[in-house]
Amino acid sequence: MxxxxxxxxxxxxxxxxxxxxxxxxxxxxxxxxxxxxxxxxxxxxxxxxxxxxxxxxxxxxxxxxxxxxxxxxRPRYNALLTDDKTFPYLAVTLRDDFPRVEVTRRPGDPEFKGAKIIGPFTRPAALRKSVSLLQRVFKYRTCSLTILEGDPKNRTFRPCLLHSVGRCTAPCADRISREDYRRDIDRFLRFLDTRRSAMLRELRAEMQAAAAALEFEKAAVLRDQISAIEKLDERGRREQRWQPESEQFYADPRKGLASLQRTLGIDRPIRCIEAIDIAHLQGGETVGSKVCFVDGRPMRSHYRRYRIRTADNDDYAAIREVVARRYREAGAGNELYPDVIL
Missing domain, CATH: 3.40.1440.10 (GIY-YIG endonuclease)
Incomplete structure (x- = not known):
């Protein structure tokens, strides 16, 4: 197990x-x-x-x-996975006229607002290999160009080599309509949600034929492609919140703070916000986390973790302990409270 x-x-x-x-x-x-x-x-x-x-x-x-x-x-004897590196996601920018497909570790960036986010995937190399392989079938774009339907510049734009080798339908040069391109993207997304058995059967048959013909290099390439596609199932779902630190979308900080100020009915502008959350493992190993934002920007140097000493599976008691420990100095008048505590 x-x-x-x-x-x-x-x-x-x-x-x-x-x-x-x-x-x-x-x-x-x-x-x-x-x-x-x-x-x-x-x-x-x-x-x-x-x-x-x-x-x-x-x-x-x-x-x-x-x-x-x-x-x-943050266990004492763990040296790996303690940094802020995350597992990658697959993003399909559905807000674009001609959506692009991209592998990213930062799905919360503004450029992915409104995108279809799939993952996280635990096999980054297999994910990138699968994206390259499936591009031959669904011919989606992976470039960062801004492509607008009806833009007169598209008529004279020269497509890249991916179009020449049959891996992109070149919407940048008006070689495909928006409706036809969208149908390809819809088929690609449906493919990701299926078991992909038809494609795998075809690839296995090609691999066996290549091996029988003593074309072992070709068979090895096909074997690696099969393995990469099979690993597409080795992924979490975004709603499971495996990596919340990388999945949040960011708005304009000034607008967000002004909106929060109006909502809370605060007279003075909000500059400093601290947020506290509690996590535990099946009712034990309870820890508290505190994050800090100044002018809407994260102040990672002020992030803190607290090992909860007085409570186990009681989030309210755990939050009470974190608040008491964090704001002890402020209560004594030795430092300022933040403008908002969540």
């Missing part, structure tokens, strides 16, 4: 978060006499007092769960 495991010390503090295809075998491997975790983690073995496991649907979900837990808990 795939999943993630959390190693804890005697106080219940998480020391390390890992993933495994076989949870039982992986966790057991830590406690055999010959276990060698390397110079940095070997000392952890003497501190392990207990562990928790979380079963997952597959390896892809274990990857996403591990990434989320490490970023939220």
């Amino acid at each position: 795939p999943g993630v495991y959390l190693m804890k010390d005697a106080a219940g503090t998480v020391l390390y978060v890992g993933k495994a295809l076989r949870l039982r075998d992986r966790v057991a491997s830590y406690f055999v006499p010959s276990a060698d975790l390397g110079p940095k983690k070997q000392a952890m073995l003497d501190l392990i007092h207990d562990f928790d496991v979380v079963e997952c649907e597959g390896e892809w979900e274990a990857l996403l769960a591990e990434n989320r837990l490490i970023k939220d808990i």
Whole structure:
């Protein structure tokens, strides 16, 4: 059974978060006499007092769960996945007259507002290979050009090489109508939501034919293409909120602050906002997070995480603890409160 495991010390503090295809075998491997975790983690073995496991649907979900837990808990012995790097998404810019298809790690950027966002995907290389392969079938554009229907410049525009090799229908040069291009995009999106069995059967037949003809290089290419398409299913859904830090859309900060000021009925302009949220793992490992925005911009140097000491599965009590700890100095008159606390 795939999943993630959390190693804890005697106080219940998480020391390390890992993933495994076989949870039982992986966790057991830590406690055999010959276990060698390397110079940095070997000392952890003497501190392990207990562990928790979380079963997952597959390896892809274990990857996403591990990434989320490490970023939220920040265990002492985890060195990887502690940065702000995220798994990629597939974006289809449906607001454009001629939507483009793009792989991005920042689906919350303004350019993707109104786009169809799919993912996150746990296999970045396979995702990019699949996008390139499927472009031969659905002939969508991947460029960043602004292409407007009826623009007279399109008639004299020279399309790129992707059109010459049959991988793009060149809407930039009026080689396809908006309706026909949209139909291709709709077919592409429907394809992503299916099991893709027809295409996989065709590719497997080509691979077997190539192998029978001793064309092993061609067979190897087809094998890699099959593998890449199969890995398109190894993805989360945006509503699962695996990576909320990269999925938020940004509005004009000044307009947003002015709107918030009117909504709250505050007389003075809003400059500093702090927001507090609570996360836990199945009722335990409760942590609080505090983010800070000044003039509508994130101040990452003022972000904080709090290990909750007085509450477990009680978000209100956990928020009370974070507020008491965070604003102790402000309550004593040694610093200013933010304009808004969420």
